Each structure stands twice: as structure tokens, then as C-alpha cells.
Amino acid sequence: MAVNYERVGDVIILRPEGDLDLGAVDEFRRTAERALEEGRCRKLLVNLKGVSFIDSSGLGVILGRYKKISQLQGEMAFAQAPAKLKPVLELSGLLKIIPLYDSEKKALERMVRHGA
Amino acid sequence: MERNYLKMEFYSRTENVAVARLTVATIASQLDFTLSEIEEIKVAVSEAVSNAVIHAYPGEMGLIQVEVVLENGQLRVVVSDQGRGITDLAKARQPSFSTDPERMGLGFSFMESFMDTLEVSSRPGQGTRVEMTKRPTGGAGEHD
Numbered sequence: 192m193a194v195n196y197e198r199v200g201d202v203i204i205l206r207p208e209g210d211l212d213l214g215a216v217d218e219f220r221r222t223a224e225r226a227l228e229e230g231r232c233r234k235l236l237v238n239l240k241g242v243s244f245i246d247s248s249g250l251g252v253i254l255g256r257y258k259k260i261s262q263l264q265g266e267m268a269f270a271q272a273p274a275k276l277k278p279v280l281e282l283s284g285l286l287k288i289i290p291l292y293d294s295e296k297k298a299l300e301r302m303v304r305h306g307a
Numbered sequence: 308m309e310r311n312y313l314k315m316e317f318y319s320r321t322e323n324v325a326v327a328r329l330t331v332a333t334i335a336s337q338l339d340f341t342l343s344e345i346e347e348i349k350v351a352v353s354e355a356v357s358n359a360v361i362h363a364y365p366g367e368m369g370l371i372q373v374e375v376v377l378e379n380g381q382l383r384v385v386v387s388d389q390g391r392g393i394t395d396l397a398k399a400r401q402p403s404f405s406t407d408p409e410r411m412g413l414g415f416s417f418m419e420s421f422m423d424t425l426e427v428s429s430r431p432g433q434g435t436r437v438e439m440t441k442r443p444t445g446g447a448g449e450h451d
Contacts, residue, residue: 214321255409
């Protein structure tokens with residue numbers, strides 16, 4: 192798993208590539224924490240386009256970031272979830288608390304508008 | 308469909324979770340599973356093996372066995388370990404039960420949702436055995 196990130200305004204966009212499973216959660220967590228700290232941001236957009244597989248370990252590390260960000264009154268969103276990840280995302284209930292947008296652009300428009 | 312059988316044994320390392328699910332998916336694709344059913348199988352296997360990696364041998368390396376059986380047009384997967392076992396199985400199988408705030412506690416829910424049957428047996432100090440089966444829905448099922 193490779194995890195790239197970019198800062199756009201006060202939003203960190205995280206772009207994980209590969210399988211988000213137990214073997215990848217440490218890398219995902221480290222990168223997310225570092226990116227949010229470096230950018231002094233509390234808004235996180237996870238672009239799932241490059242994620243080829245996700246299970247409850249991967250969803251758990253995302254939930255962990257959501258819990259932290261929520262404590263800081265921050266905001267989190269998903270963009271571009273591949274169709275094959277949808278059943279797991281829906282079954283997990285995560286989409287009830289983290290909105291999913293079909294593009295980074297749409298997510299960013301909403302997140303930036305919300306203000307810091 | 309002829310029978311097929313494969314058994315693998317590996318250390319409880321996180322890297323091996325992917326090896327296990329990909330191997331099972333490769334064997335499973337010898338039946339008429341759809342692509343989304345294969346994805347479901349990958350998730351179920353990933354959950355069972357991840358549970359063993361995380362919980363069976365805390366602080367040490369132990370062995371996990373995965374058996375894959377194709378028979379009568381059905382897939383059967385057995386994931387077992389000889390680790391510390393699950394003390395309260397009913398509690399562990401509850402959705403959202405997790406001992407770790409960074410985990411969802413959905414492992415057993417996913418296995419139940421994505422496979423046709425799920426049987427879990429565990430004895431404290433002796434290990435855990437998870438057996439799951441799934442039959443292709445769209446395919447012809449049993450055939451030669």
C-alpha cells in the first residue's frame with residue numbers, strides 16, 4: 192500500500208493505493224496523522240479511487256481517524272469509491288457518518304464551504 | 308466440477324492476510340462465482356485470517372492454517388489456529404464488539420453476510436476454527 196497526500200486549502204486529501212487491509216493500516220494511520228499534523232488541518236478527504244480492496248481492518252483505521260477528527264470539530268469525507276468497495280462500505284455503516292462524493296472537486300467544494 | 312483441495316500454513320504476520328485471501332479467491336474462481344461474489348469471499352477470508360493474526364498469538368508468532376475445499380459445486384474455507392482462543396464467543400460475534408477503538412468489530416458480521424454458512428468453534432488456550440461455505444448463485448452449481 193502506498194499513501195500519497197496533498198493539501199488543498201485547509202483540507203488534506205489522502206490517496207491510498209492498493210489493498211487497505213491489516214497489512215496496510217499502520218502505513219495509512221501514520222501518513223494520515225503526519226499529513227494532518229504538518230498541515231495543521233482537521234479536514235480529511237479520503238479518495239478511494241486507487242483502493243483495490245478494503246475489509247474491516249481498513250474501515251477501522253478510517254473510523255479511528257474519523258473519531259479523532261470529530262473530537263477536534265473537524266470534518267471528513269470520501270471521494271470516488273470504486274463499485275466493488277460499495278457493499279462493504281454500505282454494510283459497515285460508515286457512509287452514514289462520512290459522506291461519499293463522486294469527485295474530489297465536489298467534496299472539496301462542500302468541505303471548503305463549511306469553513307474552518 | 309471436480310474436487311479440489313488446498314491447504315496452506317503460515318506465520319501470523321499481517322502480510323500473509325493478502326496471500327491467504329488471494330489464494331482462496333484463485334481457487335474459488337474455479338467455480339462459477341461472479342466477480343462480486345469473489346470479492347465477498349476475499350473479504351470473508353480476510354476477516355477470518357485477520358482475526359487469527361491479531362488475537363490468536365498476542366506478542367508472538369504462531370501458525371495459522373487455511374484449507375480450501377471445492378466439492379459438490381460449493382466452496383468451503385476453514386481457517387484455524389492453535390492460539391489462545393476466544394473466551395466469550397457470543398460476545399465476540401456481536402456486531403461492533405471490538406477490543407480496540409481502531410477496529411470496527413465487524414469481522415464476524417462480514418463473514419456472516421458474505422458467506423452462506425459460518426461456524427466458529429473456540430476453546431480458550433487451544434485455538435479457534437472458523438468454517439465458512441459459499442455456493443455460486445448465478446452459476447449452474449453442480450456440474451462436471
